[in-house]
Amino acid sequence: MTLYFLNFVLLIIGLYALVVKRHIVKKILGVAIMEYAVNLFLILLGFKKSGIAPILTEDMDLRTFIHTAVDPLPQALVLTSIVIGLGTLALMVAMAIRLYERYGTFDMDEINRLRG
Amino acid sequence: MGALLPLFTAIPVFSAILMLIVGKFDKKNFPRIWSILTSLSLLFILAAIWDKGTIIHEMGGWKPPFGVVLVKDNLSQFMLLIVNIVAFLTIIYSYVYMKKFEDYLRFFTLFLFMLAGMNGVVLTGDLFNLFVFLEIASIASYALVGYGVDAEELEASFKYLILGALASVFILFGIGMIYSLTGSVNMADVARFIIKNNLGNNNALLMATGLFIVGFGLKAGLVPFHAWLPDAHSSAPAPISVMLSGVLIKVLGIYAFIRIFYCVIGITPVVSNIFITMGVISMLVGAFMGFGQDDMKRMFAFSSVSQMGYIAVGIGIGTPFAIIGALFHLLNHAGFKSLLFLSSGAIETSTGTRNLSELGGLGKKMPVTSAASVIGSLSIAGVPPFNGFWSKLIIILAAFSAGYVWLGAILVLTAFLTLAYYLRFQKNVIFGEPSSNVKDAKEAPLLMLLPIIVFAIFCLLAGIFNGWIISNIVIPAQSIILDQLGYISSVMGI
Numbered sequence: 001m002t003l004y005f006l007n008f009v010l011l012i013i014g015l016y017a018l019v020v021k022r023h024i025v026k027k028i029l030g031v032a033i034m035e036y037a038v039n040l041f042l043i044l045l046g047f048k049k050s051g052i053a054p055i056l057t058e059d060m061d062l063r064t065f066i067h068t069a070v071d072p073l074p075q076a077l078v079l080t081s082i083v084i085g086l087g088t089l090a091l092m093v094a095m096a097i098r099l100y101e102r103y104g105t106f107d108m109d110e111i112n113r114l115r116g
Numbered sequence: 117m118g119a120l121l122p123l124f125t126a127i128p129v130f131s132a133i134l135m136l137i138v139g140k141f142d143k144k145n146f147p148r149i150w151s152i153l154t155s156l157s158l159l160f161i162l163a164a165i166w167d168k169g170t171i172i173h174e175m176g177g178w179k180p181p182f183g184v185v186l187v188k189d190n191l192s193q194f195m196l197l198i199v200n201i202v203a204f205l206t207i208i209y210s211y212v213y214m215k216k217f218e219d220y221l222r223f224f225t226l227f228l229f230m231l232a233g234m235n236g237v238v239l240t241g242d243l244f245n246l247f248v249f250l251e252i253a254s255i256a257s258y259a260l261v262g263y264g265v266d267a268e269e270l271e272a273s274f275k276y277l278i279l280g281a282l283a284s285v286f287i288l289f290g291i292g293m294i295y296s297l298t299g300s301v302n303m304a305d306v307a308r309f310i311i312k313n314n315l316g317n318n319n320a321l322l323m324a325t326g327l328f329i330v331g332f333g334l335k336a337g338l339v340p341f342h343a344w345l346p347d348a349h350s351s352a353p354a355p356i357s358v359m360l361s362g363v364l365i366k367v368l369g370i371y372a373f374i375r376i377f378y379c380v381i382g383i384t385p386v387v388s389n390i391f392i393t394m395g396v397i398s399m400l401v402g403a404f405m406g407f408g409q410d411d412m413k414r415m416f417a418f419s420s421v422s423q424m425g426y427i428a429v430g431i432g433i434g435t436p437f438a439i440i441g442a443l444f445h446l447l448n449h450a451g452f453k454s455l456l457f458l459s460s461g462a463i464e465t466s467t468g469t470r471n472l473s474e475l476g477g478l479g480k481k482m483p484v485t486s487a488a489s490v491i492g493s494l495s496i497a498g499v500p501p502f503n504g505f506w507s508k509l510i511i512i513l514a515a516f517s518a519g520y521v522w523l524g525a526i527l528v529l530t531a532f533l534t535l536a537y538y539l540r541f542q543k544n545v546i547f548g549e550p551s552s553n554v555k556d557a558k559e560a561p562l563l564m565l566l567p568i569i570v571f572a573i574f575c576l577l578a579g580i581f582n583g584w585i586i587s588n589i590v591i592p593a594q595s596i597i598l599d600q601l602g603y604i605s606s607v608m609g610i
Contacts, residue, residue, distance in 0.1 A: 011289070018282060027278055034285045038292065045296045074295070077244050081288060084251045088281050091258060095274045102267040113268050114275075114347045 003044055011037035024096045024106045031092065035085040039078045046071030118173035120161055121186040121239055124196065125249070127161075128154060128232035132225045139221040148211050151224040155204040155231065162196055167592075170606045172241075180241075180608055181305045187241035187607055190592035194443065195238040195371050197589070198450045202362045203231050205567035209458055210355040212563045213465065217353065223263060230256035230359065234367045241607055243291045243301045243380075250287070250335070250368055254280050257364055261352040272351035276344040283334035283341075290327035293320050304607035307380045307600060316382065328376055329390060336369020338428055339398040342421050346405075349417035354461025357413060361420045362454040366446055370427055379596075379603045383434060391432030396526055398425030403533035407540070412460050412470040415541065416453065419496065422530065423449045429527065430511045433518050439594045441510030444586055448495065448503040448578060455492040455571035459485050462560035462568065463545070467553045472541065477550035481557040484565050486546045488572040493542055495575040497535035503578035 014037055017030030047070060054072040056065055096106070103111050131154040139147050165171060171188040174180065188196075207227065214223055233253025240246050258280060262273030295301055297320045298309040315321055330341070337345035345365070349357050373391075377383050402422025409415040423445070430442025462485045463478065464470045479486040495502035498509075508531055515524040550557075559565070578585055596603065 014285075015282075018278065024274070031278065031281045031285070034282070038285050038289045041289065042292045042295075045292060073301075074292075077295075077301075080244070080248060084248065084255075084284075087255055088251070088277070088284070091255060092274075092277055092281070095258075095262065095270060095277060098262075098265060099267075099270050099274060102270060111271050111274075114271055114351070 003047075004041070007037055007041050007044060010040065022108045024099065024108055024111075027108065028089070028092045028096060032085070032089055035081070035088075039081055039085070042074040042078045042081070046074035117165060117168060118171050118186075120165055121171060121173040121188055122175070123161055124158060124235040124239055125232045127157060128228040128235070132228040132232070135221065135225055135228070139225075143219075143221050147220040147224040151207050151228060152204075152211070154228060155200065155207050158200045158231075158235070159204055162193075162200055166193065172607060172609075181300055181302050184245050185241040185302065185304075185607060186239045188239060189596045189603065189606070191371075191374070191596040192238045194447075194589060194593035195367060196235065198447060199231070199234050199238065199363050199367060202358065202450055202454055203227075205454070205570055206355045206358050206458075209358075209461070209564055209567045210353075212561050213354060213461055216465070217263065223260070223353075226256045226260050226263075227355075227359075229253075230260065230364070234363060237367050238371060241303050243294060243303055243306065243376075245301075246372065246375075247284070247288055247291055250372070251284055253364065253368060254284065254335070257356070257360060260356045261348045261360070263353055263356065264351075269351045272344075272347035276348040279334055279341075279344045283331045285331075286327045286334075287331035290324040290331060293324035293327065297321060297324075302607075303375070303380045304604045307382070308604050308608065310380075310382060311600075311604075316384065321381065325377075325381060325387060328373075328381075329387070332369050332372050332376075333394060335365065336373065336424060336428075337365045337421055338369070338394045338424060339401045339421060340394075342398065342401070345421060346414050346417040349420065349457075350411055350413040354413075354457055354464070357416075357457040357461075358454045361417065361457060362450045365420070365424060366427075366450065370424070370431070370446060373428075374431060374597055378598070379600055382600060388432045388434050391428050392520070392523065395425040395428030395430075395432055396523065398422060398428065399526065399530040400425075403530050403537070406534075406537045410471050410473055412463070412472060412475075412541070412545070413457065415472075415537065416456050416460065419534065419537070420449075420453060422534065423453070423496065425530075426508065426511055426527070429523065430514065433511075433514055433520065433523075435514055435518050436594060436598060438511060438514035438518065439597055440586060440590050441507055441514050443590045443593055444582075445504075445507035445511060447585070447590070448507050448575070451571055451574045451578065452492045452495040452502075452504060455488060455568060455575065456496070458564070458568050458571065459489040459492065462564050463489075463557075465564075466557040466560060469553050472544040474553050475545045475551060476548045477546075477554055478557065479546045481550060481554055482559050485560055485568060488568045490542060490546060491572045491575050493538035495579070497538045498531045499535070501576075501579045503575050503582065506579060506582040 014030045014033030051070040054069040173186040175184040233249045236249030258277045262270050298306045334341040402418045406418040427442045430438045495504040498505045512527045
C-alpha cells in the first residue's frame with residue numbers, strides 16, 4: 001500500500017510541475033515524471049515480492065509457478081508505453097528548441113501571442 | 117472477411133513508410149498521388165465490409181481474453197465511414213492547398229499515420245490497444261498542428277502537446293486501474309467481469325471513470341478542458357483543422373467515451389449527469405466565445421466546442437432517441453464543419469487574410485466557395501431544410517421527452533446564438549461591398565473546390581433525406597450502443 005501511495009505522490013509531483021511551473025523545460029520534466037509514475041504503477045500491479053521471471057521451464061511445478069511468477073502483461077504494456085513516452089518527449093523537446101528560436105525565451109507566460 | 121480489418125491500419129502505415137522511401141526521389145507528385153490512392157483503397161475495403169454485421173478479427177489467432185481483437189460492429193462502421201470519407205476529401209483538397217508549405221512528403225506521411233491511428237481507435241476491442249492507436253493519432257496531430265513552424269503555430273502545437281500528453285497519462289492510468297480490478301484489458305472481458313461481479317460502485321472503477329472523463333474530455337475539447345482547441349484549430353493548416361475538428365476530437369473523444377462508458381464500464385446516472393453538465397457548459401461557452409472572435413477559423417473552432425456540447429448532451433441523456441440525435445449530429449458536424457474549414461482555407465489562400473473585419477463582398481469574387489460557406493453556416497445554425505436542423509431538433513425533442521425541460525430551453529437558446537454569430541460571419545465575409553483585400557481575389561482551383569462542393573451537397577442531401585440516413589446508418593450504430601450484453605457476447609463468442 002505504501003508503494004502505491006508513494007507512486008501517487010510521484011504522479012502529483014509531475015502534475016504540479018506541469019500545471020504550476022512556467023519554464024517550458026520544467027513542464028516537459030513534469031510530463032516525463034507523470035509518465036514514469038504511471039509506468040511504475042503498471043509495473044507495481046504485476047509485482048510480487050521475491051517473485052521470479054514469468055518463464056515456465058519443464059522442471060517447474062505449475063502451482064508454485066503461478067504463485068511466485070510476476071504478472072508478465074503489465075511488463076509488456078510498460079514497454080510499449082515507454083516507447084510512446086519517448087516519442088512524445090522527443091517531440092516536446094524539439095518543439096521547445098523551435099519555440100526558443102522564435103520567441104527567445106523558455107517562459108510560457110511570455111509565449112502568449114495566441115489569446116487563451 | 118475478418119482478415120480485412122487489420123488493413124485499415126496496416127495500409128496507411130505501410131504506404132506512409134513506402135512514401136518516405138520512394139519520396140526521396142520524387143518529392144512533388146508521388147506523395148500526393150500515392151496518398152489519394154491509399155485513402156481511396158480504404159474506402160473500397162470499407163465498402164466490402166459494409167453492413168456485414170459484427171466482424172471479429174483475432175490478431176495472431178489468439179482467442180479474445182488473451183489476444184488483441186479487432187471488432188467491426190455497426191458503431192465502428194459508422195465512425196469508419198466518417199473518418200475515411202473526410203480523410204479522402206481532405207487529401208484531395210491538400211493536393212493543391214499544401215503548395216504554399218513546399219513540403220508534401222512529411223505532411224502526407226504524418227497525415228496517413230494520423231489516419232491509421234484513428235482507424236485503429238475505432239476498430240480495436242482492447243483497452244491498451246486503444247491507448248496505443250490514440251497516441252499514434254495524437255502524436256501525428258501534434259506535429260501537423262505545428263506544421264508551418266511559425267511562432268504562433270509552434271505555440272499552439274506546444275500547448276496542445278502538453279495537454280494531450282496529460283490526457284494520455286490520465287487515460288493510461290485509468291486503463292491500469294481497470295486492469296488491477298479485472299485482470300484483463302480486453303473490453304468485452306472487462307465488461308463481463310464488471311457485470312458478473314456487480315462492481316458498479318467499486319472505488320477503483322470510480323477512480324478509472326474520473327480519469328477517463330478527464331482524459332477523453334481533454335481529447336474531445338469539452339469545456340473545461342477546451343483550452344488547447346481554439347489555438348490548435350486556428351493555427352493548423354486548413355486540411356488539418358478539418359481533420360481535427362471534423363474527425364479527431366470525435367474519434368478520440370466522443371467515440372472513446374461512448375465505447376468505454378456504454379459498452380465497457382456501463383453508464384451510471386452520475387456519469388450521465390457529468391456528460392450533460394460538460395455538454396451544456398461547452399455549448400454556452402463555445403457560443404459566447406464565438407461572438408467575440410475576429411479570426412474566422414477561431415470562430416469555427418469555438419463553434420466546434422459548442423457543437424461538441426450538443427453531442428455530449430445527447431449522449432448524456434442516454435435515451436435511444438437522444439443517442440440517435442447525437443450520432444446524427446456527429447455525422448452532420450463532420451460534414452458542415454469540414455466544409456467551413458475548407459472554405460476558410462480557400463478564402464485565406466485567395467485573399468491572404470481570415471479576419472472578419474478585413475473581408476467582405478466575397479460573394480461576387482468567389483461565388484462557389486461563398487455559396488458553399490453559406491450552405492455550411494445555415495446547416496450549422498440549424499436552418500431547415502439543412503441537416504443541422506434535423507439533428508438539433510431530435511436532440512431538443514429528446515431532452516424535452518426525457519424530462520429535462522431547462523436543458524431543452526438551453527439547447528434552443530444555443531441554436532439561436534449559433535445562428536446569430538454565423539449570420540455575422542456571412543454579413544462580414546460574403547455579402548456587402550468588396551473590401552480592399554478582396555479586390556483581386558480569384559476563385560479557388562478546381563481540386564480545392566471539389567471537396568467543398570461534395571460537402572455542401574452532403575449538407576443539403578442529408579437534410580432532405582434525413583429519414584433514410586437515420587434509419588440506414590444511424591439507427592444500426594445506436595442499437596450497438598445500448599446493447600452492452602450483445603457486444604460482450606458477440607466478441608467473446610458466448
